Amino acid sequence: MVDLSVKIGDLTFQNPIQPASGAFSWEYNDVIDLNRLGALVAKTICREPRLGNPTPRMAETEAGIIQSIGLPGKGIDYFLENIVPEYAKFEPPLVVSVSSESAEDFAELARELSVPDVDVIECNISCPTRNTTGGNFAMQEDHTKMVMEGIRAATDKPVWAKLSPNAGDLVAVALAAEEAGADALVIANTFLSLKIRTDNFRPALGNKFGGMVSPALKPIVLRMVYQVAKEVNIPVIGVGGVTKAEDVVEYMLAGAHAVGIGYAGFRNPSALTTIIDDLETWCDERGIEKVTDLIGAVKDDDMEMDPLVAASHGV
Amino acid sequence: MVDLSVKIGDLTFQNPIQPASGAFSWEYNDVIDLNRLGALVAKTICREPRLGNPTPRMAETEAGIIQSIGLPGKGIDYFLENIVPEYAKFEPPLVVSVSSESAEDFAELARELSVPDVDVIECNISCPTRNTTGGNFAMQEDHTKMVMEGIRAATDKPVWAKLSPNAGDLVAVALAAEEAGADALVIANTFLSLKIRTDNFRPALGNKFGGMVSPALKPIVLRMVYQVAKEVNIPVIGVGGVTKAEDVVEYMLAGAHAVGIGYAGFRNPSALTTIIDDLETWCDERGIEKVTDLIGAVKDDDMEMDPLVAASHGV
Amino acid sequence: MNDLAPDRKYTNAAIPVGGVDPHPDKPSGEFITDVVSNDWVNDEYKLLVVRAAERALTAYAGQFYHLLCPSPDGAEVWMRRPMSIYKVDKAATCLEFLYKCEGRGTQGMATLAAGDKFNVAGPLGVGFSLDPAWKNIVVLGRGVGLATLAPLSQLAAENGVGVTAILSARKSNLVMSEDLFDELGATSITVVDEDGSSAVENVEKILEKLIADGKADAFFTCGSSRLLKLMQNLGKKYDVPGQVAMEQIMVCGIGACYVCMRTFEVNGEKTLKRVCREGPVFNMQEAVGW
Amino acid sequence: MNDLAPDRKYTNAAIPVGGVDPHPDKPSGEFITDVVSNDWVNDEYKLLVVRAAERALTAYAGQFYHLLCPSPDGAEVWMRRPMSIYKVDKAATCLEFLYKCEGRGTQGMATLAAGDKFNVAGPLGVGFSLDPAWKNIVVLGRGVGLATLAPLSQLAAENGVGVTAILSARKSNLVMSEDLFDELGATSITVVDEDGSSAVENVEKILEKLIADGKADAFFTCGSSRLLKLMQNLGKKYDVPGQVAMEQIMVCGIGACYVCMRTFEVNGEKTLKRVCREGPVFNMQEAVGW
Ligand SMILES: Cc1cc2nc3c(=O)[nH]c(=O)nc-3n(C[C@H](O)[C@H](O)[C@H](O)COP(=O)(O)OP(=O)(O)OC[C@H]3O[C@@H](n4cnc5c(N)ncnc54)[C@H](O)[C@@H]3O)c2cc1C
Ligand SMILES: Cc1cc2nc3c(=O)[nH]c(=O)nc-3n(C[C@H](O)[C@H](O)[C@H](O)COP(=O)(O)OP(=O)(O)OC[C@H]3O[C@@H](n4cnc5c(N)ncnc54)[C@H](O)[C@@H]3O)c2cc1C
Ligand SMILES: Cc1cc2nc3c(=O)[nH]c(=O)nc-3n(C[C@H](O)[C@H](O)[C@H](O)COP(=O)(O)O)c2cc1C
C-alpha cells in the first residue's frame, strides 16, 4: 500500500490533503473523521475581534462563487483560549492562519501564537480584499519580504506564506518569501473579482469586491505552482480547485508537496476524506509506493512536437 | 427602440457587440449575418508567416478550455492582399489585431496596416504564452508605454491596446497605455494556465502553457474593467466570459463601452447576433433609450451595509 | 488514453439508503436520498419527499438540511441551498421539504422526480426548544416560514403542548399546512392580504387576545420581519418569551466559513452570530430583523 | 428580485425543426434537432438519428457537424465535438451520426433519447469529391473511420461508381456498416486483428490485387495512420490518386481559431492547413499522418 505521508520542513503529515483556511473548522467533526486529515487548518484570525464585511458575503457566479467574508472572528485571545483547545482534541498537526494590517503586529501575533498546540503558522498575507499596504502584502515582493522577515524573527514555529494569485510576478514574490525565511508557500488565495447585479445595478456583495473560488480556476493556480516550484527550494502547497484525487496528483506532478481544499468541502462535506481514500487507490492501482514520488514528476523535458512546428521553433 | 450605437474615439459602432480577436473570421459569414455586428475583428497577425504552436492546441478543463495557438498565420503581406478584402465586403468597421516581438517591428507593422479598409489597429501586446520581453509587453507598465508610443507615432488610425489579466497592477499598465496615446483599452486577453494529464504525466498542450478561456472568469475580468474604467479617460472594451445580453449590461455598468466575445461564439455560432437582439429587448423592456446610458452606471456610491458592520467599518 | 473523462468528477462518500454508515454516532452526515415524490402544493410551493438512511432521520423542528440541488438548465448549481426540515416520517424513513420555487437552486429541486437521487447534508443547526413549563404556544408564520414552523407544532403536540397557529399569506390559496396544523390538533387562524386580515394591527389584536386567554406561554415565528417585530414588541410588553428561525445565505452550513452571519443584540450589546451554527433558531428578543 | 437565475443562460438562435430559417442561403447554420433514436450498434458504437430543419440536410459525404454534446455527469461539456455525417436521409429529414463512446462528449451523446433536443452546427468543411473519370474506387477504413466513408460509398453508388470497401477492425463484432456497404452494392472485404487478416502486409496484397484488377481508380481512407501510409505508398507506386479524411481537435469548426491545424506536404513544401476548413478531406499524398 502506498505511503501517503509527506514532509514539509521537519513536520510529517500523514497525507497531502489539508483543508484550506476559512473553509474548515473543528465543527466539521460533526460530519467527517478529522483524524484522517493531513492537517487541521484554522480560519484566519486577527488580533482584535472583527465583525467582518457587510452581507451578503457570497454570491454565485456563472461557474463558482465570489465571497468577501472580511476575516470575522473573536480575536487572538479568544482563539488561544477557546478554539485551539478544540483543535487539540484531534491528532493531525494544527496550522493556524493569521492576518494583520501591519508588519509589526503580524510578528507580534506570530509570537503569541507560538504555543505548544500550534504546529504551523500560516501567514495570510494575501487577503484579496485588503489593499497592498494594509494586509495584502503578497502583491509585491518587497512588502512580502518585509512582513515575512518580521514574522520569521518572532517565532521558531514553521511559518508558511500564503500568496496571492493577483500578483503579477508570483515567482518574484515567492522568492522573496523564501529569502525571508518562509518554510513553505501556500499557493494561492482567491482571485479578486466583482459581480454586478443587472436587476438593481448594484454590486452583488456587500463589500463590492470578493475573492473568486471555483474548480474552474485550477489551471491558473496549477501554472503558478509549477512556475514557483521550479524556482524555490522550499515546499509548495497547492490550493485552488481540488475536487478529486486526480487534482491532487496534478498539483503534485506540478511540484506541490501537498494541497489545500476549500470549495470541494463546501460542496461535499465528505469530500476531503474521500479524496484521501481515492488518492490511496489511485496510487495503489499504479504501483506507486510513495506519494512523494509524484512531486514534480511532470514529464515536460521532452515535449513531443509536430516535427514541422518543432523546426519552426528552432528545436 | 433603444439606440445601441456606441462611439469609441471618433468611430461609431452600430452596437457594443464585437467578436474577440482569434475567435472570429469572415468565414463566420457561413452561419451569421456579419453586417449585424458592432465590428469585425481579425485574428492577430504577425509580420512573417508563422506555423503556430505544437498540437494539441486546446484542452478542455473542469470549466472551460486552455489553448495555445501561437499566432499562426500567413504574414502581413498575405493578410493585406487576401484577407482584408474579404472583410471589406462587409459593413462594420474592421479591427485588425497585430502582434510582434519588438517595439520597432510593432510600429512598422502598424504603419503598414494603415490602409483605407482597416479602421482600427488592435495591439495584442498581451499574448500570454509570449514572454515579457518578447511580445507580452502588457505585463509591465514601462514595456507597455514603450511599445505603444512607437505604434502611436507610426499611424493615424485609432490604436487599441489589448491588456493582460496576468499583470499584477493592471491599472498602472492601463494608465501607461493611455499616456502613450492609446485610443481605447481591450481588457483582457487570456489567463496563463497549465493542465497536466494524470494518465501520462505530460502537459495537455503541445506548448505546455496555454491561455484559459471560460465564462467562469468573467467576475475577474469585470473587476479589472471596473478598476481601470474608474482611472482612465479612454474607452474600455470588456472581453471575457460574455455569453448573454446580461453580461454585456454587466460590463457596461462596470464602465465598458463595448464587449468582445470569444467563447460564446465557439459554443453557439449564432450567439453574437442573438446577444445583440437580446440586448435590444433587455433595454426596451426597461425603457433604456441609449445603451450608452449604461456605461459606468453601477450603483456603488451608497453601498447598503448591515448597520453594525457599517459602524465597524467607520461608515 | 482518455484523461478528459475525470475532469468533472466530484468526490464524496455520501451515505445511500441502506448503505453502511461509517459514522453512526456523528450528529450530521452527507446522505444520498431517494426521491419518493415531489408535487406542487400550490402555484408556488412544492413538497419533496425523500427516503433517507436512518441517521438522517434524527432531524428535529427548526433544524435544516443543506441540499445539493440538481441543475435546472444543464449547467452546474455551485452551492448547496439550506432548507428547513418540514417533516420527519420515521415510519416511512422519509424526510420532507416544503419549498418555494425561486432561483436556480429551487428550480433545480423542482425537476426531481420519483426514483432520482438527491444529496442532502444534515441535519444541521440548532432548532426550536420547548420549555416544560409552557402549556400553550403561539406560532405565527408567513409564506414558506410555515415550512419551518410545522414540525414545531408536531413537537408541541407530542409533548402535550397546545398550539395556536396563525397562518399568514398573500392569498388564501397560498396558505399551506392548514391541514397539517389541524391534524396535529392545533387551532389554526388564517389571515390573508386579500381581505386585509393579515394587517399587522389585526394580527396584533389576535395575539393580544391569545395572551389574555392564557394561550401564549411562548411565541414562535419565521418568515417575516414585520411579524417578528410585532411579536418582539408584544413579547417585551407582556413578558412572553419567544424564538425565531432566521435565514441567511450560506456556504458551508456547518460553522466554518462565517458567510451566514446576522446581527443580534445580546444584553444590550450588538454581536454577529452564525445562522447555521448558533441558529437558525434564536432567542426572539435578540434578533435584529432581516 | 432574482438576479441569480440568468447566471448560466447561453444565448443562441439555433433553428428548430419547422422553425423559420433566417438565412436560407447560407451554407451552414446552428440547428436544434429532435432525437429520433440513439441505439447501440455494437459494444462501443452508437448510431444517433436526429430530425433536422431542411437546410441541415445539405451535408454531403466527408463533411461534418459540430455537436453540442449534453453532459454525462451533471457538469458542462465546454466544447463542441466534430462528427462526420454518417447518413443524410432526405425523405425522413434526418441526419445520422455513428460514433464511438469515448470521453465526456460522446458519453454525453450516448445519453440522448428519443424526443430530446440536440444542438448541431453545420454542415462544415470540404468533403469527398469524385472525379467523373473514376469508374471504381477503393475505400479502406478502420474503426469509426468507416462512419466517415459510408456516405462516400453512397455518393459513389449514386454516381454509378463501383466501390470496394475494406473494413478493418479489432474484432469481427466491431465491424460496422458491412450491411450498409452491401446495401449500396459495394463489395466489402472484412479484415480483423483477431485472425491477423488486418495486418498491413495482408491489406497491401488485397489492394495490389484490386489495382491489378482495375478496381482502384482512386483510394479513400480514414481512421488509421498505418493504413494511410500504406495507401500513400501504393498510390505513389501505382499512380492511384486518393483522398483522406483527417481528424484534429477543434474549437470553432468554422475556420477562425486555427486550433485544428495539421501538417501537409504540398509540392515538396511543408505547410499547415485547417482540418475544419481546408478539410477534413485532403489530397491523400499531401497528408503527413497523424
Ligand atoms: C435555515 C434556513 C431554512 C430555510 N428553509 C426554507 C424552507 O423550508 N423552504 C423554503 O422555500 N426556503 C427555505 N429557506 C430559504 C432557501 O434557502 C432559499 O429560498 C433558497 O436558497 C433559494 O435558492 P434559489 O437558488 O432558488 O434562489 P437564488 O436564485 O439563490 O436566490 C433567490 C432569492 O433568494 C434569496 N436567497 C438565496 N439564498 C438564500 C438563503 N440561504 N436564505 C434566504 N434567502 C436566500 C436571494 O437573496 C434571492 O433574493 C431557508 C433558508 C435558511 C437559511
Ligand atoms: C472531422 C471529424 C470527423 C469525425 N467524425 C467522427 C465520427 O463520425 N465518429 C466518431 O466516433 N468520431 C468522429 N471523430 C472523432 C470525434 O470528434 C472524437 O472522438 C470526439 O470529439 C471525442 O470526444 P469525447 O468527448 O468523447 O472524447 P474526449 O474525452 O474529448 O477525448 C477522447 C480522445 O479522443 C481524442 N479526441 C478528442 N477530440 C478529438 C477530435 N476532434 N478529433 C480526433 N480525436 C479527438 C482525444 O485526444 C482523446 O484521446 C471525428 C473527428 C473529426 C475531426
Ligand atoms: C468562504 C471562504 C472563506 C475563506 N476564508 C479564508 C481565510 O480566512 N483565510 C485564507 O487564507 N483563505 C480563505 N479562503 C480562501 C481558501 O483558503 C482557498 O485559498 C480558496 O478557497 C481556494 O481553494 P478552493 O478552490 O479549494 O476553494 C476562503 C475561501 C472561501 C470560499
Ligand SMILES: Cc1cc2nc3c(=O)[nH]c(=O)nc-3n(C[C@H](O)[C@H](O)[C@H](O)COP(=O)(O)O)c2cc1C
Ligand atoms: C482559440 C482562441 C484563439 C485566440 N486568439 C487570439 C488572438 O489571436 N489574439 C488575441 O488578442 N486574443 C486571442 N484570443 C483571446 C480572445 O480574444 C479573448 O480575449 C478571450 O477568448 C476571452 O474572451 P471570451 O471569454 O469571450 O472567450 C483567443 C482565444 C481563443 C479561445
Ligand code: FES
Ligand atoms: S454557512 Fe458557513 S458558517 Fe454558516
Ligand code: FES
Ligand atoms: S477548429 Fe477553428 S480553425 Fe478549425
